[in-house]
Every structure is written in structure tokens, then in C-alpha cells.
Amino acid sequence: MPDALVYATSAVALVVAAFAGWHTLKSYRFSNPLFYAIALVEALLLVALVWGIVAAASTDRDIETGLYLSYLVTTVLIPPAAVLWGVGDKTRWGTGVVAVALFTVSIMLIRTHQIWVGHG
Numbered sequence: 001m002p003d004a005l006v007y008a009t010s011a012v013a014l015v016v017a018a019f020a021g022w023h024t025l026k027s028y029r030f031s032n033p034l035f036y037a038i039a040l041v042e043a044l045l046l047v048a049l050v051w052g053i054v055a056a057a058s059t060d061r062d063i064e065t066g067l068y069l070s071y072l073v074t075t076v077l078i079p080p081a082a083v084l085w086g087v088g089d090k091t092r093w094g095t096g097v098v099a100v101a102l103f104t105v106s107i108m109l110i111r112t113h114q115i116w117v118g119h120g
Contacts, residue, residue, distance in 0.1 A: 001048065001051060001052060001055065001112065001113050001116045002051070003113070005044075005047065005048055005051065006048070006109055006110065006112075006113040008044070009041070009044040009045060009047075009048055009109055010106040010109050010110055011106075012040060012041055012044060013041050013102045013103075013105045013106040013109070014102070014103065014106045015037075016034075016037040016038060016040070016041050016102050017098075017099045017100075017101075017102035017103045017106065018099075019033075019034060019037055020034060020086075020095045020096070020098040020099035020102060021095075021096070021099040023092075023095035023098075023099075024092050024093070024095045024096040024099055027092040028092070028095065029090065029092075029094070029095070030083075030086045030087050030094055030095055030098070034086075034095065034098065035083065038079050038082070038083055038098065038102070041079055041102065041105065042076070042079045042080070045075050045076045045079070045105070045109075046076060048072065048075070048109065048112075049072045049073065049075075049076050052068065052069065052072045052112070052116075053069065053072070055116075056068055056069060061116075061118070062118070063115060063116060063118065064115065067115060068112065068115045068116060071108055071111060071112040071115065072112055074108065075105050075108045075109055075112065078101050078102075078104060078105050078108075079101065079102065079105060081101070082097055082098045082101035082102070083098070085097045085098075086098040
């Protein structure tokens, strides 16, 4: 997986996690700007997923393909689940869940990259 894609997507996910954390600290409910920021992260994750599937299918590297693809698919599924939870929970912790979820996505994406380059 290209380093630039991994690090850019991970950085964007961390920025959006901080934005969601700010919502939590200020007791703001889920907002449209937060939704659009999460949508940007999701779009980047979908690019990473498609790239990862194509790369895994066409490589002769010695990687654990099942583990690699499961990480990619899971990172794509976490943001929509967090949005559903965040919108449904009318307390400040709805956005807190989003912050934790996007932090998790960032870490999982870096772990996916480690699997791809052979360090895991």
C-alpha cells in the first residue's frame, strides 16, 4: 500500500477524531460538518480498500492475505457504524464514540500497512 495513502488517510482520521472530541468536550450534538468530515475519511478508506484488494490479488508477496483484507474491510465498516451510533445517541457521548472510532481507524490503517510491508 502506498505510504502517502496510508499516512494521509491516517492523519485525516486523526484530525476528524480530534474534531469529534471537540464536539464531545463542548457537549455538541452530531453536526453536518462532522458528518462531512467522516464522509471524507470513508472515501479515502474506500480508495485504500480497492487498492488493497487489487494489490493483494496481483502480488507475489508473502503476506497473510486474509488478515490483511479483514483489516481493510473492518476499517471501512467502522465509520458508518460510528455515525449511526453518534446520530442516534443524543448525549455528548455520541460524538465521543465517533472520536474513539476514528482514532481506532487510524491505528488499524497503520497496522494494515505494517502487514503489507511485512512487519507483522
